[in-house]
Amino acid sequence: MSEEVIDQGKVAELVASIRDQFVVPYRDVAALKGIKSSTKFQDSDPLTEIEKLSQIIKAHCTKIGIICQPSKFFSNYPAVFKELQGFTNAVFYLLSVLPLVHDESQDIWAQYLVQKLDSTVINLLNGVSALCDEIDKMINEGKGDDQDRLMCIGILWAACESLEEIVKKGNLQLLADNIRNSCGLVEDILQDVDSWLQDPHFGDDLLIDDDFSDKEDVESNNEHPDDEIALQKMQDFLKLWQTNLKMIKLLLSSFAKSMATNVYNAKNTKASTLDKLNALQSLIVEQLDELFSDIFISDASFSEDDFTNSVSSLNESLRQMVKVITKLNSCDAKKLKWIQVWETKYFPN
Template identity: 30%
Template sequence: MTERQDMAEELGPLLGSFRERFAYGTREELAAISSSTQLRDSTPLQELAKLAKLIRAQTTKVGILSQPARRAGNEATCAKELRALEQSVFYLLSLLPSFHKSGHYTSYFNKQLDEEILALLRCLEKFYDEIREEEENLVSVGKIWTGCDELLALAERGNLGLLNEHLSASAKLVQDTILELQDWLAEPTLEEQDPFGLEDSFDEASDAESAAIDVADKAPSSQMIEYVQTLERRVKLVKLLLKSFQKSAKVDNPHTKAAAETLEKVHTAHQAVVEQIDELISSVFMLGADFDSQDADLLDGVNTLHSTMISMCKLVKKLNNNDSKKNAWVESWEAQWNKL
């Protein structure tokens, strides 16, 4: 039997055993991969980019060869190209310890990388099933292309680029909050005290009296309005810091252990800020007619937000190597923040 015939006969078992060779369905299973690739004159990100392009091209070849109208007579070539594709996927998986265990890549980067690889493996498994069943696989090919494009984009973004992407998403959430505060300030009202009408059966007041009471109940105090105005200015400054970081953060090498550690802290801080703003605003409006700027929850919320923002400023300065010129905008921001 010739080598070509061997390859042709191998196609069926090869297509039916993808899951056995690539038995990875969770991030924990990816993290357990121990075999790694020693890189020379290259980096994990560079190799990730190369493999994303290679897997995309190899998938295209297999997709063409495996089309039902072309498959007859091309089984051996198809099996050969599948083997080459699998070698690239094995190499991709062997890169993971270089990301997971080196300390040079942030947890948010590794999380995104793992999710993209798991999605790619699911698409490849579906692709193999369609070839085995002699079905059209153009949709699966397209999904694999998309997965490879996502891996390539991730390799190009790295720690800093991905952080900036997340900061942009947080800035949009903060902007939504600003708009909500502005809407409220344009027409200040209090939340309904009895949204389910539980007191209706006990209310003996006339309709006119009830209307007068409702108007009084829904009018927020001047103290509350002033507080929300200050809160709006505070939230605007949060957005300014997030956007300014994206524009000004310059890190010579964002993939050193020190840089990765600092960027990780910035990522944790910006996520916390969004949550803290939401909690503080909720606390304000839950007080309603009982609003008091000295309420314990409000004081705690403001102090927590303040601590997080000052911590972010320190991290930005650290990334800028405490360069006074690079950090001038940070100090200007701090001065505005401390006036509130």
């Protein structure tokens, strides 16, 4: 029996099959979550396999990028077909692993990791779509453009490298990244407070024209003798929160550092616990941003009582975070002592 001849038509058919198999059905994350698979591993785990498959896909992409150069494509259909087949198989196996990561019943993979993974797989499939389009274009035009050849390879490579990075970081390192980002936002708020304390003013001062303000300064001070008292109260309040912000930043940065140095055993830490921590640290920054935005627009009627509810909500989030961190550190006397000291200093009463 003679071997099947691989010509341009066969390559076009394979490209159409790739589009039908991977591009059309999986345009969003919801579609990925609908994948059914019986894949199981005995001596491995889903993330390890995803890393391996990412490397295999990247290797095929490199070869496809070379063999599909316009100067080589039209004289190397068998080689093109072979690499596309290998690429297709690797993408298929990658998708077959996803249901294991989507399975929340095992409480192994944090949702922030799963979301990042799904988003990256969608980026990969967008690259697959672009690959199909570019090969179709070459076939239909009967020529290629050396100046614009297979731009999709860069998209595919970037997606594969992102998948590898997600796997290497895992639940703990990704959470550490998120908390470090939050630390940066807390630092921004702290800098705003520092700047305000160097030049105390009411929020409505920023809305007044400078020339008009200069003319009205004396009259305004005479008309509102209580303004200075209100501004001093605002200063006192922000000085207190200057200290509190430093404490909150210390809590977040110290916890992020312990996550990044693998102090915690990833296998013994439930994904749901990490998801709760991730949600709390994000909420804390959101609450801080809202609190200080409101403080900075205060006028001469400023009263710290106006912020009681906001502060209470923020402190409740901090208490919940401390509670979870305490539970995580229950077997580490040194870290347990540290979090207890922090809690005592931040919540003296």
